Amino acid sequence: MAAKILFSETQRFKQWWLWLLLIFSAFIPFFGLYHELQKPEPFADAATSTGLVLALVVIIPTVALFMLLRLETRITEGGIAVKLFPLHLKFRQFSWPEIEQIYVRQYSPVSEFGGWGWRYGFGGKAYNVTGDMGMQIVFKSGKKLLIGTQKPEAAAEALKQAWPVAQ
Template structure:
C-alpha cells in the first residue's frame, strides 16, 4: 500500500517582509528609548525583544503535516496540538485534489473556516478536499497535488472495490 506524507511551512515572502518590518520598528523603538541595547534590567527591552521574536519564532515553527495511508487521512497543524484531525476512509464520502482561492473561500492561510467548511493550509492554492458522510467539508493545502491524487485514487478504488463485494 502507498503512503503520502507532506510537511509544509509558511513560505509567503510578504509574511516574512511584514514580520521583518515589525521587528525593525520594535528594535528601533527599544534602541531609542533605552541605553542602546545595554540596559538588560529595563523591562521595556525585555518585553520588546519578546514581542519582536515570539511571532517570528511561531511562524518559523508552524508546520502543516499531512499523512494519507490505509487507515485514512491525518492532518495536524503544529504547534497547535488541538488541531489534529483524522478522517477514516469509511467516514469519507468524497475526496479529491482541487484548486481553490484561499482568500475568497477561507479568508487566508492557516487554520480557517467556520461551521461545516474548514481548511488547514500553509501556502499555495491546491488542496485535498474531503467531504464526510455527515456533509462536513475540510480542505488540506498541498504542494504535491500529483502524489496526493495518486494515493487518494488508490485508496478510494480499494474502498469501492471492497464495498462492492458485500
C-alpha cells in the same frame, strides 16, 4: 501494525512577503527600544517605552510561532491524517468510512477561507500554509475540510490507490 503510508507531505510558511512583514514588524520596536536606550535619560516617556515592550511581547512569540508552524499530511490505506504543529501535537485521523467524497482541487485561500493557516470559511474548515491547491474532504456528516498541498498530482494518485471511489 501501522497502515502503509502512500503519501506524506510537510509544508512550512515560506512566503517572502510574510517573512518581510514579520521582520519589519519586529524591527520597529527593537529600533525604538535601542533609540530609547541611547537617550541621556532612557525610558523618559514611560508610555512609549511600555508600548514598545508590549509590541515585542506580542511580536516575538508570533515570529516564533510562524517559524515552528508546519502542516503535515499523510494518506494511508486506513485514511488521511493531518497535523498543524504546534497547534496540534497529534495527527487528526480521518478514516475512509467517515468520508463521503475526497478530491484534489484548486481553491482561493483568501476569498474562501480568509487566508492561510487554520481557517474557517463558508466552505468549511481549512488547514493550509501556501498555494491554492488542496484535498477537499466532504464527510458523511456534511462537514467539509480542505487540506492544502504543494504536491497535488502525488496526492491525487495516493487517493486513487487508497480510496478507489475518489475522483
